[in-house]
Amino acid sequence: MADAAIKSLDETLEKYIPAQELAEVNRILYGRRPKPLDVPVAALRLAEVGGFELRAFTIGAAPEQLRPPRLVRVGLMQNRIVEPTTAPVAQQVSALHKRLASMVETAALCGVNIVCFQEAWTMPFAFCTRERLPWTEFAESAEDGPTTLFCQELARRYNVVVVSPILERDEVHRDTIWNTAVVISNSGAVLGKTRKNHIPRVGDFNESTYYMEGNTGHRVFQTQFGRIAINICYGRHHPLNWLMYAENGAEIVFNPSATIGGLSEPLWAIEARNAAIANHYFTCAINRVGTECFPNAFTSGDGKEAHCEFGHFYGSSYVAAPDGSRTPGLGRMNDGLLIAELDLNLNRQVSDHWGFRMTGRYEMYAEELARSVKHDFKPDIHK
């Protein structure tokens, strides 16, 4: 397919542009380039056997007198579904559990402290179909569903924080379905959950057929390794969503996503990176990879014939830093684990330098925004 012709943007640039000019191209495109991080041979071997890309980088900060470096290693996973969408639900889920277990094992060998999986990671992204069964059967309790129990076991075994974005079934509230990320402490305890705040009505992303806008606000989770938040998928298009996680103290915001080439690819490198810049924190953009085919053909609201394929999820997961720099992306076609060692001291250093929070005038905006949402708002237009 056309949109899958390049395996990785960064590889293509490296292939053709001579070294000295490449350094300048990379500086202009990406800022200060993160250094590669060494990983154990055993991890490389696991990745090779498992058939997934493994890349690792470190993003440092200046030394300070009063604070030692606050290093944390994050692991971003992107993966295809393992079983066909026609396999029994339990079999699909269990195959994905197994797949991610091997990636988490690899991450743990590399000293990763926090892992985050892609959006709705236990299932195909079936919302394009608008069918209920069997897809709603993938929804689970955030507190004690099989996937949460599985992640708790991973967290304890490898001493990692696990961010597990699932389709949630909320039985307490009469079987409501949500798009939710569960955060599990490295102790194995469920730290809490946070729901997708903005729900797309675009292309085949018919998610509003299944669940509503999240009601958990912009909570931040204090882990042993830093304060994290999760902005799920479409929420990356909403700068205020990113901002409120910052206001609540987030140091790293994960953006587990599922998005396809024709729709969003030119936006992908922009939005999470802009959020890191604007909010003085790290962002981790994670996208599903591969093409998913469903048993019954569906239409796409574009007048074209019914078809069974969703489109190509282009992966390209990356980490962006508050100074505007970013890691290279994982590939567009393959499963991958991206590891980044981050010195969280960089956030405050950049904030002290650029001062976007200090100069933000949020009080004025709170008032302006409160006015502009009123039904009888009069825009300030000068003629």
Added chain:
Amino acid sequence: MADAAIKSLDETLEKYIPAQELAEVNRILYGRRPKPLDVPVAALRLAEVGGFELRAFTIGAAPEQLRPPRLVRVGLMQNRIVEPTTAPVAQQVSALHKRLASMVETAALCGVNIVCFQEAWTMPFAFCTRERLPWTEFAESAEDGPTTLFCQELARRYNVVVVSPILERDEVHRDTIWNTAVVISNSGAVLGKTRKNHIPRVGDFNESTYYMEGNTGHRVFQTQFGRIAINICYGRHHPLNWLMYAENGAEIVFNPSATIGGLSEPLWAIEARNAAIANHYFTCAINRVGTECFPNAFTSGDGKEAHCEFGHFYGSSYVAAPDGSRTPGLGRMNDGLLIAELDLNLNRQVSDHWGFRMTGRYEMYAEELARSVKHDFKPDIHK
């Protein structure tokens, strides 16, 4: 200098990457590529004689049944100062008037409807010095200063809207100085003025020594060719600033700037483009070009020796569209005029498709933001 080694990022990519792969690289980096726009030979000749780059593109939209295309041509100017910073003030201003007059004449030959000059275009960006005289002498009345009179004459002669960002002296308010953009209708009337909302305290941008945060809100100007707003320079780092221009109905937001290579270059291509995406409008990012040298050496708050140079303003002006696409940038080293024909129908088409405004939940954010700015705000942190 190191940061000026590449004349243009786009040219470098074109030079080395084979055509088919270049198309994919461009799609991933920039989205749908704008088509080149033909310009009259007389305009090319003027640009050649004047020694400035001239590039022109068109960004179309789908045909609609009830609305004809709403085509507008914008002209973005980037230029070096003409006279040395030691020349008499009046001479510096008048040389810049002359320089821009020839660029506006060229733009007019190309059918441009709205032109926008760079930030504080009548002067060197002298705020690094922290000296008052002679630099504050560049400040003028927005209503009837010599530069506004000059722009009114241009507007009438060429039937163009002129956006003229100047250093303003506000005599009504006891000689207050502001960083202001004056908007002049194609009829020659002053439509109004709008002030820079966010003032940097970073690097050598000691602007807060000279003027305060603007008090004109987020007004939008209804011109014959569409509704425009002006987000001056550092305001591009503030997503709420961009948002409020959208709330007031802006269809094109100009971002006249002055920013240097070492500081912001990797952010440059991100922020105005993110704003176009997030707010369903066009953005025009304009940056000064060249290196400015001042008579008295100054320090930069970085512990290094006093020096007379500010750093390299890297130009690279570009236009971004609401669908995430953008034009190539002007060069990093040279004066230039970038013309873009925009179909403003694209804004509503993209809004109807992506729906960020509809899904934006601004009422919730107005409340959250009002809470978070309180001195006794308790962040929502889960432990």
